[in-house]
Amino acid sequence: MATHKFDVVVVGTGPGGYVSAIRCAQLGLSVATVEDDRPGGVCLNWGCIPTKALLRNAEVVTLLNHAADFGIRLNGFEASYPEAVQRSRRVADRMAKGVEFLFRKNKITLFPGRGTLKGKSVVEVKGTGGAETLEARAVILATGSEPKSLPGVTIDEKTVISSNGAVRNERAPKSIAVVGAGAVGVEFADVFASYGVQVTLLEALPRVVPVEDEDVSKELARTFTRRGITLKTGVKVASVKPGGPGAVVDLGGEKLEVEQVLMAVGRAAKVAGLGLEGLGVQLERGFVKVSPTMETSVKGLYAIGDMAGAPLLAHKAMAEGVVAAEAIAGKSPRPVDYGNVPSCTYCRPQIASIGWTEARAKEAGREVSVGRFPFTASGKAVALGETEGFVKVIADKATGEIVGVHIIGPEATEIIHEFAVGRTLEATLEEIIHTIHAHPTLSEAALEATLAALGQAIHI
Amino acid sequence: MAVTKVVMPKLSDAMESGKIIKWLKKEGDRIQGGDILAEVETDKADVEMEAFGAGVLRKILVPAGETAAIGALIGVIAEPGDDIAALVASAAGAGAGAGSAAQKTPPRAELARAPAPAGAASATASAPRPAAATPSAPPTPVARPAAVVGAPSAVPAGLGQGTQSGRVKASPLAKKIAAQTGVDLRLIQGSGPGGRIIRRDVEAAGSGAAPAIAMPAAAAGAEFEDVPLTQIRAAIARRMPLSKAPVPHFYVTSEVAMDHAWELREQLNTLEGQPKISVNDLVIRASALALLSHPGVNASLQGDAIRVFHRAHIGIAVALEDGLITPVLRDCHAKPLAQIAVEARDLVERARNRKLRAQELSGATFSISNLGMFDVTEFSAIINPPEGAILAVGSVRRVPVVDESGLGVGRRMMLTISCDHRVMDGAMGARFLQDVKRLLEEPLRLLV
Numbered sequence: 001m002a003t004h005k006f007d008v009v010v011v012g013t014g015p016g017g018y019v020s021a022i023r024c025a026q027l028g029l030s031v032a033t034v035e036d037d038r039p040g041g042v043c044l045n046w047g048c049i050p051t052k053a054l055l056r057n058a059e060v061v062t063l064l065n066h067a068a069d070f071g072i073r074l075n076g077f078e079a080s081y082p083e084a085v086q087r088s089r090r091v092a093d094r095m096a097k098g099v100e101f102l103f104r105k106n107k108i109t110l111f112p113g114r115g116t117l118k119g120k121s122v123v124e125v126k127g128t129g130g131a132e133t134l135e136a137r138a139v140i141l142a143t144g145s146e147p148k149s150l151p152g153v154t155i156d157e158k159t160v161i162s163s164n165g166a167v168r169n170e171r172a173p174k175s176i177a178v179v180g181a182g183a184v185g186v187e188f189a190d191v192f193a194s195y196g197v198q199v200t201l202l203e204a205l206p207r208v209v210p211v212e213d214e215d216v217s218k219e220l221a222r223t224f225t226r227r228g229i230t231l232k233t234g235v236k237v238a239s240v241k242p243g244g245p246g247a248v249v250d251l252g253g254e255k256l257e258v259e260q261v262l263m264a265v266g267r268a269a270k271v272a273g274l275g276l277e278g279l280g281v282q283l284e285r286g287f288v289k290v291s292p293t294m295e296t297s298v299k300g301l302y303a304i305g306d307m308a309g310a311p312l313l314a315h316k317a318m319a320e321g322v323v324a325a326e327a328i329a330g331k332s333p334r335p336v337d338y339g340n341v342p343s344c345t346y347c348r349p350q351i352a353s354i355g356w357t358e359a360r361a362k363e364a365g366r367e368v369s370v371g372r373f374p375f376t377a378s379g380k381a382v383a384l385g386e387t388e389g390f391v392k393v394i395a396d397k398a399t400g401e402i403v404g405v406h407i408i409g410p411e412a413t414e415i416i417h418e419f420a421v422g423r424t425l426e427a428t429l430e431e432i433i434h435t436i437h438a439h440p441t442l443s444e445a446a447l448e449a450t451l452a453a454l455g456q457a458i459h460i
Numbered sequence: 461m462a463v464t465k466v467v468m469p470k471l472s473d474a475m476e477s478g479k480i481i482k483w484l485k486k487e488g489d490r491i492q493g494g495d496i497l498a499e500v501e502t503d504k505a506d507v508e509m510e511a512f513g514a515g516v517l518r519k520i521l522v523p524a525g526e527t528a529a530i531g532a533l534i535g536v537i538a539e540p541g542d543d544i545a546a547l548v549a550s551a552a553g554a555g556a557g558a559g560s561a562a563q564k565t566p567p568r569a570e571l572a573r574a575p576a577p578a579g580a581a582s583a584t585a586s587a588p589r590p591a592a593a594t595p596s597a598p599p600t601p602v603a604r605p606a607a608v609v610g611a612p613s614a615v616p617a618g619l620g621q622g623t624q625s626g627r628v629k630a631s632p633l634a635k636k637i638a639a640q641t642g643v644d645l646r647l648i649q650g651s652g653p654g655g656r657i658i659r660r661d662v663e664a665a666g667s668g669a670a671p672a673i674a675m676p677a678a679a680a681g682a683e684f685e686d687v688p689l690t691q692i693r694a695a696i697a698r699r700m701p702l703s704k705a706p707v708p709h710f711y712v713t714s715e716v717a718m719d720h721a722w723e724l725r726e727q728l729n730t731l732e733g734q735p736k737i738s739v740n741d742l743v744i745r746a747s748a749l750a751l752l753s754h755p756g757v758n759a760s761l762q763g764d765a766i767r768v769f770h771r772a773h774i775g776i777a778v779a780l781e782d783g784l785i786t787p788v789l790r791d792c793h794a795k796p797l798a799q800i801a802v803e804a805r806d807l808v809e810r811a812r813n814r815k816l817r818a819q820e821l822s823g824a825t826f827s828i829s830n831l832g833m834f835d836v837t838e839f840s841a842i843i844n845p846p847e848g849a850i851l852a853v854g855s856v857r858r859v860p861v862v863d864e865s866g867l868g869v870g871r872r873m874m875l876t877i878s879c880d881h882r883v884m885d886g887a888m889g890a891r892f893l894q895d896v897k898r899l900l901e902e903p904l905r906l907l908v
Contacts, residue, residue: 292492292514332515332539334653399636401659426631426658 002132004109006032008328009123009136011115011274014041015048015314016305017142018099020321024140025106027329032134033108034115034125039099040092041144042164043314049095050167051187053088055346058194062348069385081172081195088167117275120298138300138328141288142321143274145267145306150179153240153263159247160240160261163188172197173259177249179237181208183345185264186220190347193229200230200256202249207233209345213357213406215372215392220408223349223388269307284309292335293327294320302328316341342420344413349389352416354423355404358394367397371453373445375409377460380440386410391449393419393429400428400454411442418446429453463542464513466535467649468528469665471500471507471818476698478502479527479691480534489517491537493651493660498524503695505785505821506814510664512651513537518544531647630657637662642822692783703845708881711840712889714897718856718871721903734798739873740776740830741801743853745906746899748772748792748800751826754892758825760846761882775824775844776804778811786844787811788824797906828853838874848883851896852876873900 007029010021017033018040024031038045061079103110111134113127123134147162149155157165163184172195178185181203193199201208201224207217208224208231221231238250244257269287281296281303282289287310288296288303296303302324305317319336326333345351361368371393375381389409396403405419422432429450437447444459451457468478481499485491495511515537522534536544628645630638634657638645641662648665650657689697721742728737751758751772759768772793775786787807792800810816829841830853841852854874861870875896879889899905 330541332542335514398640399633401633401636426633428632428636431632 004032004132004134006030006109006134006136008032008138008140008325009034009115009134010140010142011123012041012142012144012305013039013099013110014142014144014305014317015043016144016317016321017041017140018102018321019318020140020142020304020325021108022102022106023322023325024328025108027325027331029325029329031106031108032111032136033103034111034113034123034134036112036114036127038096039103039110040096041142044095044099045092046164046167048314050088050092051163051191052346053091054084054167054191055187055348057084057087058191059348061194066385079195082170084195085168085170114273116273117279117301120279120301138302140294140321140324140328141274141296141301141303141307142305142317143270143307144317145269145312147263148266148268149263150237150240150265153237153261155263159242159259160263162263166262169260173246174198175245175258176200176260176262177202177247177256177258178262178264179249180264180266181205181231181233182211182264182266183209183343185262186224186345186347188262188264189224189229193224193227198230198258199228200232200258202235202237202251203231203233204236205233209351211343212345212351212353213392213404214359215390216351216353216406216408219389220347220349220351267306267312269309271307292323293333294324295327311338311341311343313341313343337424340420340423342416344416346413349386349409350412351406351408352412353404353406354416354419355402356394357404357406358392361394361403366403368394368403369397369453369455370394371449371451371457373449373452373457373460375442375445377448378440378442378445380442380444381410383440384410391415391445393446393449393453395429395450395453400430402427402429402432405446405449407446409442409445415443415446418443463544463547464511464515464537464651465533465547465649466497466511466517466537468500468522468530468532468534469509470530470644470647471502471505471509471665475502475530475695477527477529477532480522480524481506482524483520485511485517487517487520491515491517497535501691503691505811505816505818507818511537512649512661512664515539515542518542519548521548628657629655630662631659633659634662641819690782692780692785696783699844700842703842707843707845709840709843709878710881710886710889711876711878712886712893713838713840713874713876714890714893716873716875716897716900717861718873718900721900722856722871724903724906728797735801735805737797737801738804739832739856740828740853741797741804742900742903742906743828743830743851743875743896744774744776744789744792744800744804745797746896747826747828747851748774748795749899749906750892750895752793753895754888756884756888757849757877757879757892759848759883760825761848761880762846766883769825771825773823773825775827775847776807777827777829777841778808780812785811785816785821786824786827787816787820788822790823826850832856832873838876840876841878843878843880845880848880849889849892850878852878 008024009032010017011034013033013035021031021033043049064074064077067074111125111127111132113125115123115125118124121136121139123139125132125134147164153160155162166188172192175198176192177200178189179202181201185201186209189199189201208221209217224231235251238252240261241248246259247261249256249258249261271283271288279298281298281301288308290296290303290308294302294304294308304320304324306312308320323333323336340354342352342354358370372390374390376387381387392406393402394404395401402419402423405416407415432450433447437444448457448459471478478500481501483498485495485497491511492514493511496508497511498509500507500509516539517535518538519536522528528534536547538544629650630645637659643662643665645657648657648661651661652658725737725742728734755768758772759766771791773788773790774792775788777784777786789804789807824847827844827847827850829850831839832853832855836854838854839852841850843850856871856873858869859872861868875893877889877893
């Protein structure tokens with residue numbers, strides 16, 4: 001069994017792991033990575049990227065369905081779901097290869113296999129070619145998370161599927177129940193509905209996308225309902241049993257017969273089998289407890305990304321990866337500002353938000369002014385034929401601090417960053433309104449909503 | 461390199477220096493932004509001092525029991541690998557440059573080398589250092605009282621005594637909060653990238669900005685005892701001449717028939733589940749309402765302009781063992797009597813226990829001083845600049861009164877308002893007082 005020495009070993013090559021490995025290499029450290037799947041982790045292979053490919057397909061299908069609105073008459077068209085999945089696999093493959101290329105470019109050694117801590121600075125890798133031992137000054141754990149289910153509901157990835165199964169589904173079912181109306185749930189609901197699947201979206205809380213601002217939930221519910229998606233909020237799934245066309249979902253009285261059930265009820269950190277117990281690494285509510293520089297309770301052992309706690313977002317993992325790498329290299333990185341992580345959902349209309357919801361701000365006793373601007377009043381949105389949604393800006397009444405921004409509508413996930421930058425620089429409403437926004441753009445809606453918070457909106 | 465200088469923060473309006481009561485962190489402790497580093501005695505209250513930067517508390521330069529001018533380096537937070545020798549040496553050098561006083565003083569670096577948990581304070585207290593050994597405090601001009609406080613632009617160009625260059629690097633939000641709370645950005649150490657001042661730095665620095673003058677040195681004598689000025693006494697000693705001499709006071713006195721108010725108050729106080737109302741609460745409420753209709757009294761001279769406030773933030777003078785403190789009850793005009801009663805009681809209690817937050821000590825637009833409990837018929841108070849007026853309240857006395865029915869017994873109270881003649885005239889003060897009197901004599905108006 002060979003022993004290799006590195007400055008840093010990164011276990012897991014998802015967005016947290018590969019970014020931290022590259023940053024370590026940039027800082028002159030020798031780096032090894034360990035991966036038991038393909039480089040890129042869930043994000044590139046089974047999550048963010050392939051689902052964005054599927055959502056693009058859904059968008060194209062929807063657009064073709066509305067071709068007549070643009071004066072284009074089609075004599076019917078065929079949208080092949082298997083080919084959409086194949087396309088998404090090609091996209092994922094390409095991105096995963098991109099990670100391998102970046103590893104080579106930065107002289108990062110990839111050890112395929114399962115990594116286990118044998119000491120705080122020793123990682124044993126069990127791969128197909130036998131076991132190897134890696135020794136390092138510092139170890140970064142970035143093993144990510146996996147889909148959770150509900151008690152008594154077993155995911156078989158055939159009838160009862162998780163997001164992992166959903167991106168591999170080779171054909172679209174006739175009907176599906178999506179359990180959980182968070183980001184994953186509403187994105188798949190969008191994809192399936194666009195391909196003509198009978199979708200029922202189930203949510204235990206009183207509204208869809210429950211972590212978003214209430215106005216956003218209302219708007220999404222309105223557009224989803226209009227598109228023929230059945231929404232059932234405030235419902236508890238009592239059981240999922242085989243039957244009917246595939247499964248019977250018991251909602252405590254009402255029974256739902258569907259071909260497939262997608263469990264989208266959240267994700268759990270992958271912390272088992274890593275050897276954490278032996279080292280006495282402290283956990284907190286199932287996640288690894290870390291310091292502001294991402295160090296665990298064991299010195300020299302770092303944890304980043306989903307396994308290190310909420311929010312479970314790829315971009316938060318990347319930011320943490322940079323912090324961990326710089327801390328190991330002896331820099332003094334600025335800790336991640338968890339209050340300023342944008343949250344993006346890529347259903348149609350898209351949803352993006354940053355900071356507090358209006359309800360949260362009021363709970364905190366903040367006196368706020370709220371500005372809203374609907375995309376129906378945006379020239380660019382009307383030209384695109386994408387007028388659903390709005391930009392909502394919540395600001396501190398006294399100082400103009402941008403407390404929160406909530407966008408639902410076309411390219412919401414791109415527009416949000418102007419506010420992310422603004423908040424990082426501690427800009428107030430005034431700096432945004434004194435920034436000239438090009439016309440016509442969707443970003444003008446951001447400007448107008450900001451003006452509206454000051455009672456100065458021009459175009460409504 | 462993330463070396464964070466820990467400087468004596470400006471924690472209240474009139475603060476010029478602060479005394480470290482005790483360090484809550486010791487050298488070698490890991491610090492995160494927001495940790496409470498030390499307790500500081502200011503001129504007004506004991507205040508907790510927050511850390512701005514993260515790292516290890518490498519050096520404590522001013523041990524417990526000693527005083528430092530605002531802006532003076534009192535400690536260093538850095539990572540273990542960071543070289544802080546130059547910074548520490550510069551502080552020591554600055555100390556040595558302070559003149560003869562410094563010769564009796566061991567170099568700061570040595571003082572600080574002893575690990576200084578709270579218990580070690582006695583070891584260093586044997587080498588007391590005069591306050592003059594903190595020369596890094598910026599010399600602030602004396603003769604610009606009003607212009608500094610809450611000036612619309614928080615970044616006066618070309619001043620910058622506290623920094624090497626005149627430009628103050630601060631975020632827009634930090635500038636806005638500083639302008640609203642009267643914090644002088646030049647005195648703040650920024651914790652953002654490149655020392656940029658961000659919101660939390662301003663909030664940590666509390667509020668207020670006031671002119672500074674040198675502390676008068678206490679003379680020593682053999683035949684009598686010199687009681688050293690407490691911080692609060694020193695502040696009063698400095699501030700009051702600054703008010704009485706340059707602010708031309710005039711006084712207007714009026715007698716108020718308090719019979720109805722007294723009766724109403726007794727009725728209110730029999731209501732179950734309602735807070736007890738004091739005479740002073742009635743006076744606060746009456747003043748707040750009158751200030752709204754007489755904004756000219758709710759005003760402050762700001763250089764070449766008179767700033768008229770649309771909100772009544774009323775300072776309530778509270779007597780302490782060793783002095784006087786004036787916590788501020790904000791937005792009195794918008795608060796019903798019961799709320800005023802509850803909040804005023806809370807402020808006064810916390811003022812007596814020295815548990816006030818820094819922001820509760822500044823921003824008053826008007827003040828009320830009540831010596832009623834000392835059986836005082838009437839008195840006049842000194843205006844607390846930059847406010848434009850202060851109301852002095854005497855006792856409610858039972859006195860013989862003559863009305864249509866003849867001689868009887870009534871309850872009377874004397875009110876005296878001291879006004880800044882630069883801001884208002886006698887008639888204005890009199891009309892205001894008339895309104896207060898009417899509100900108290902027809903006290904149901906205080907409830908509607």
